[in-house]
Amino acid sequence: DDVSSYKAGVLEYLRGNSDKAKEYLNTAYAKGIFESSYYLAKLAMAENDFNGAKSLFEKYEQDTGKVTISGWYDGMADCLMKEEKYEDALNYVVKGLALEDISAMKQLMFKKVVLYEKITDYDKAYEAGLEYTRLYPEDKKMAREVIFLSTRKGK
Numbered sequence: 001d002d003v004s005s006y007k008a009g010v011l012e013y014l015r016g017n018s019d020k021a022k023e024y025l026n027t028a029y030a031k032g033i034f035e036s037s038y039y040l041a042k043l044a045m046a047e048n049d050f051n052g053a054k055s056l057f058e059k060y061e062q063d064t065g066k067v068t069i070s071g072w073y074d075g076m077a078d079c080l081m082k083e084e085k086y087e088d089a090l091n092y093v094v095k096g097l098a099l100e101d102i103s104a105m106k107q108l109m110f111k112k113v114v115l116y117e118k119i120t121d122y123d124k125a126y127e128a129g130l131e132y133t134r135l136y137p138e139d140k141k142m143a144r145e146v147i148f149l150s151t152r153k154g155k
Contacts, residue, residue, distance in 0.1 A: 034063035054079040070104035086118040122152040
């Protein structure tokens with residue numbers, strides 16, 4: 001049935017078999033299972049096709065009408081960062097963080113720090129960094145980043 005090709009596609013995606021995953025997911029999409037475009041976008045990102053990924057993410061949003069997956073916002077932010085559209089990427093990060101789905105929370109919170117740095121808002125980058133390190137104290141790289149940001153804030 002239609003759902004089985006979608007499930008098989010997701011399974012192949014998780015196993016890292018991108019060609020098989022694409023085959024199943026394209027079949028599922030053609031049968032009206034629009035969620036397939038989310039995984040097709042993730043596959044495009046894995047191949048560094050950020051333009052293709054962005055249009056697949058946009059297609060997902062158009063087809064489903066409502067995005068409730070934090071990974072979708074994380075992916076869109078990645079695509080926009082590649083285009084150096086940092087303000088737009090930050091908007092997606094903030095929207096993703098507002099969702100109930102916390103599966104991409106760590107990546108989104110990390111991007112929030114990076115993006116505030118990119119737009120040279122060091123005070124907000126520092127605050128976001130502190131928030132991140134409270135939740136993920138094992139991330140030594142971010143701990144060092146927060147120390148660096150503490151020297152930049154207020155400037």
